[in-house]
Amino acid sequence: MKTVTILGATGSVGSSTLDLIEREPDAFEVLALTANCDVEKLAAAAIRTNAKLAVVADETCLPALREALRGTDIGSAGGGRAVVETASLRADWTMGAIVGCAGLESVVAAVEAGGTVVLANKEPLVSAGDIILAAAAKSGATLLPADSEHNAIFQCLDFAQIQRVRRIILTGSGGPFRDWSTERMRDVTPAQAVAHPNWSMGAKISVDSATMMNKGLELIEAARLFPVPQERIEIVVHRQSVIHSMVEYVDGSMLAQLGPSDMRVPIAHTLAWPDRMATPMAPLDLVALGRLDFEAPDPERFPALRLAREALVAGGARPAILNAANEIAVAAFLDGRVGFLEIAAIVADTLDRYDPPAPDTLDAVLAIDAEARIRAEERVKDCVA
Numbered sequence: 001m002k003t004v005t006i007l008g009a010t011g012s013v014g015s016s017t018l019d020l021i022e023r024e025p026d027a028f029e030v031l032a033l034t035a036n037c038d039v040e041k042l043a044a045a046a047i048r049t050n051a052k053l054a055v056v057a058d059e060t061c062l063p064a065l066r067e068a069l070r071g072t073d074i075g076s077a078g079g080g081r082a083v084v085e086t087a088s089l090r091a092d093w094t095m096g097a098i099v100g101c102a103g104l105e106s107v108v109a110a111v112e113a114g115g116t117v118v119l120a121n122k123e124p125l126v127s128a129g130d131i132i133l134a135a136a137a138k139s140g141a142t143l144l145p146a147d148s149e150h151n152a153i154f155q156c157l158d159f160a161q162i163q164r165v166r167r168i169i170l171t172g173s174g175g176p177f178r179d180w181s182t183e184r185m186r187d188v189t190p191a192q193a194v195a196h197p198n199w200s201m202g203a204k205i206s207v208d209s210a211t212m213m214n215k216g217l218e219l220i221e222a223a224r225l226f227p228v229p230q231e232r233i234e235i236v237v238h239r240q241s242v243i244h245s246m247v248e249y250v251d252g253s254m255l256a257q258l259g260p261s262d263m264r265v266p267i268a269h270t271l272a273w274p275d276r277m278a279t280p281m282a283p284l285d286l287v288a289l290g291r292l293d294f295e296a297p298d299p300e301r302f303p304a305l306r307l308a309r310e311a312l313v314a315g316g317a318r319p320a321i322l323n324a325a326n327e328i329a330v331a332a333f334l335d336g337r338v339g340f341l342e343i344a345a346i347v348a349d350t351l352d353r354y355d356p357p358a359p360d361t362l363d364a365v366l367a368i369d370a371e372a373r374i375r376a377e378e379r380v381k382d383c384v385a
Contacts, residue, residue, distance in 0.1 A: 001029040002271075007087055007106050008097035009033035010041040012202050013120040013146065016263045017095050018045055020271055020279065025049075028271075031091045034083050034098075034106075037061040043068035053077065055086050057102075084109045091115055093271065095146070099204055100327050101127055101369050108132060108362055114139045118270045120146040120263075122217040123327075127320040128365045129224035143225070144270040149218050150225055151266035152244035152257035161249075162227050169246040169254075170218055171238040173197060174297065175210040178237060182301050188340035190333060197239075207330045211343050212297060216308025217326075220319050223312055230312050235305065237295045242284070258284060303344045307351065316358035317368045318351065324372035325350035332380040342383050350376045 004021060008014045014035075021028045030049040035042040037058040043065060046054040053075040056065050062078030069076055077086070087094065087106040094110040096103055097120040107124040110117045112135050119125060124132055136143050145151050149170050157165070176197055177185055194206040201209070208214035215235050223230045244266075246256040259265045260281050268279045299306045304326075311318035329346040332338045338346065354375050359365045 001027060003029050003031045003092045004095070005032045005034075005086065005089060005091035005093075005110070006030075006095045006097065007034050007083065007103060007110070008095070008099065008121075009045055010035040010038040011097055011099060013097035013263055013267070014095065017097070017267050017271075018049065020264055020268055020277070022049060023280070024277065027277075031089055032086045034086055039064045039068055046074050047072060050074075053086060053089075055082050057083050057098075080105075088113045094118065095267075096121055096124065097146075099202060101323060104128055104365070104369075105362070108135060111135045111141045111143070112139050114141045116142045116144060116270075116273075118144045118146045118267075119150075119221075120267075122147065122214075122221045123323050125221045125224045126217050126323045127369060128359075128362060129220070129319070131359075131362055131365065133224065144273060145221075145225060146263070146266050146270050147218065147221070148259075148261075148263065148266045149245040150222060151269055153222065153226060153247060155257045155269065156245070156247040156255040157226060158249075164250050165228055165247060166232065166250050167248040168222060168226060168228050168233045169248065170215060170222060170233065170235045171241075171243050171245050171294075172212065172215040172218075172235060172297070173209065173239060173241045174237040174295075175212060175214075177210055178239070180301075182341070185301070185340055190336065193333070193340060203334055204327070204330055207333060207343070208326070210340070211304045211330075212302040213304035213308065213326050213330075213344070213347075215297070216304050217323065219305075219308055220312045220322075230309075235297055237297050239293050239295075240289065240291075242289060242292060260284060304347070307344065307347055311351070317356050320359065320365055320368050321351055321354055321372040322347060324369045325376035328373050328376035328380060332377075332383075338380055338383045346376055346379045346383070349379050 030051040032053040033051050034055040055077045059078035065076050084105050087109040090113045093116045095118045096107040101123045103121050104124045193210040194203050196206050241261045243256045248254040311322040325347040329343040
């Protein structure tokens, strides 16, 4: 049996992972599950899967977790340090699904412990890509992408013939406002922004999709994961979200991975890799689908794409600042403190005002992340004022 740890077990990716694991109980042994503070959902999942350990990042929720687990043999722990220690338990397979840069330390700990580490959250590779890749090289850990786009690239890419790759093409739905004018987007509400046309996702990633920052973060992540120059990684809007990404080779051949808009498909690929496993998804009906549409993204209406590309090209601390400022701006938007168009403006302003040296340690990345958040929050307050 393959031992499994899920970091972020109560979110959408964690729930999808649990669904697959519970369908094949003889194939997987759940070592540990973590959550922020959703005690009810975490305890229920731990009991259903007979997990060895359940952990809450918010230590104030630990008493409630222990009460929910009373009468079971499931261990419990609380606090950020406990989550990092859980990630270090050397599971055969670890899912990193903690939203935002909050998952950075635990992902690094899992990578340092070895085994297979699956990345569903983009932020660790965006903010600390060089550090994570170096840790994987040292420990022998295998990094697998669960993001649908990067998982598609992984399936289509011939790593033995990288020099024969002409382009990597990241596809994106374009979000709910792909046809809206800039003027119309000024009045976007959080409820509208989280209503993704194709995918069921958490609030933060849904807003990132609406601004297309999600695609910008994916661009940076792809440049970290795949040894292809950034100028050969392109972004194309594909409304149906059926082709999840493509790889073009020098002979003109283009390989694409197609599948339903459901995260269980790429997660299943990483759970079984290098084998395959069944999922509950219905076969893709190409006849019913009828057509596949593509268009270029508009960098004027969606400036997050330009900001991400510039951060990638500049390197150093720029991607970490981009990510931190975006997290603050998105949170402020969801709280109703800033408008939709101010998200990218806050990120741009933070990048303009903060330019520290490139980080070479995890502590340095975390320090840059913290300072960028402070500066972005100052800009949020200016917007509110």
